[in-house]
Amino acid sequence: MVVLALAMFVALSSCAVGCSGNTNSSELKLWRVEDQPLSVQLAAIFKEMESLKCEQTTLQQQHNALTQMHISSHQKRAQKKVAGTHILTYSPNYIEVDNFQSSVEDARRRGDPCFHYTVLDQTWRATNTTSKLKMCDRQVDWKGWYRLFYKGKSLQMPERCVPVNKCGTNSPLWLSGPHPRIRDGIVTRNVCGTWNKRCCAFHSTPIKVKKCPGNYYVYQFTKPTSCYLAYCADINTLVCGRCRRNQSCVSRDKINWRCKTNRISSQKIHFFASYPAQINGKLNRIKYSKVLVNVGRAFDRRTGVFRAPVKGIYQFFFSTQTTIKGLKTDLWLVINNYWVAVSRAHVPRSYSVGSTSTYMTFLRRGASVYVTHNCGNSWATAASMTITFGGSLLLQSK
Structure with a gap:
């Protein structure tokens, strides 16, 4: 680019000389950078680099401006105005997703009220709050799920009787049952309205409640039975918004709330069972009918399946015994329909051979574990305990 610019400058200069009438100018040579001293060449290169930097800065500024305009348009579409109060509809779709993993996570959460409220x-x-203007939630067209806030801070419905003329209405509505836990999912709770010194003078239409990760709740409000009734937001639960993920917001009197760290009580899971008969050939799932130990009741003797009651690290063992010469006997441990470990016995001569295998793994809650007899002959009696299956929980995870 520098060479071309200089060449054009020389060409124009030669044209100017020729027009003045100097006939000797026709023999001028083209001025090139590579023919110039080193200092001149470096100066031309530095000038070109500064030009490129300027172009790059301009492009970056244009990109930032377009990105800011794009985000602002999403935020404006997310805003709604209801009854003179700004209400924001939260959805991950308003957030720019710049990788495939985030898109998959968004698709998995689609429809969960914890992320759409x-x-x-x-x-x-x-x-x-006490006000002269009394509000009535029967006049509100409730749609979907809602999360309660007070001046931008998250809080929840009260679980206790609220005096009359509070919450900006005549009869305040409060939750007559406890808030659910995360594992409870979506639950239905009754709502009471206070009036005439009676905490539950009005039995309003039940609502649905769900606890979400992050120590907050979402509510599916419905129209109350009459006016003037309105849903309350417990000012005492503002502290709950500061609880960490490993904490729960608790209160004995439903007035004074605090964050309490959750402690995992390690469950005791142990089982040991045997099959008191012979098995010939293939058996898809061995039903160990003789159960000697079943602490935690996670093993089902009717199906022969162990289901992990909690997430954690488990260890299993299973055994077989064969007596037929030249026959290979295989027992497989099956976890979530995957064959993961084998207990194999092979008799080269006329005597009995036993085999026991162990397997340690991490399981999520609800994982299924059983043993299949793939081939061969396994021998056992009611007293021999040669065809067995057992396991224990070694470490429970959060």
């Missing part, structure tokens, strides 16, 4: 931030709903 409407933020209800109305200060008059707080349990410490």
Whole structure:
């Protein structure tokens, strides 16, 4: 590019000389960078580098401006205005996803109310609020799920009786049952309204509640039975919004709340069972009918299947005994329909041979484990305990 620019400059200069009438100018040679001293060449290169840097900076500024415009347009579409209060509809679809893994995670969460709810931030709903203007939630067209906020901070419905004329209404609505745990999923809870010194003077329409990761709750509100009734937001539960993921928000009197660290109580899981008869050929699943140990009741003698009750590290063992000369006998440990370990016995001569195998692995809650008899002949009696299956939980995980 530098060479071309200099060449054009020389060409124009030679044209100017020729037009002045100097006939000797026709023999001018083209001025090139490579023919110039080293200092001149370096100066031309540095000038070209500065030009490229300037172009790169301009392109980056244009890219940032377009990105900011794109994000702003998404935020404006996410805003709604209901009853004079700004309500934001939260959805991961409003967040730019720049990798495939995030897209898969978003698809998995699609439809979960913990990630698709409407933020209800109305200060008059707080349990410490009294106003002359009485609100009625029967006049609200409730749709979908809602999460309660107070001045931008998350909180939850009260689980205790709220005095009349609080929460910006005549009869405050409170949750007459406890909030659910995460493993409870979506539950239905009754709602009571306070009036005439009676905590549950009004039995309003039940609502649905779900606890979400991050110590917050979402509610599927419904229209109350009459006016003036309105759902309350317990100002005392603001502390719950500061609880970490490994904590729960607890209260004895439903007034004073605090964050409590969850402690995993390690479950004791042990089982040992035997099959008191012979097995010939293939048997898809051995039903060990004689169960000697079943702590935690995770082994089902009717099906021969062990199901992991908790997430953690487990160890299993299984055995066989064969007596037929030249016959190979295989027992396989099957986890979630995958054959993972074999117990094999092979009799070269006329005597009995036994085999025991162990296997240690990590299992998620609900994983299935059983033993299949793939081939050969296994021998056992009611007293021999030669065809066995057992296991234990070694370490429970969070």
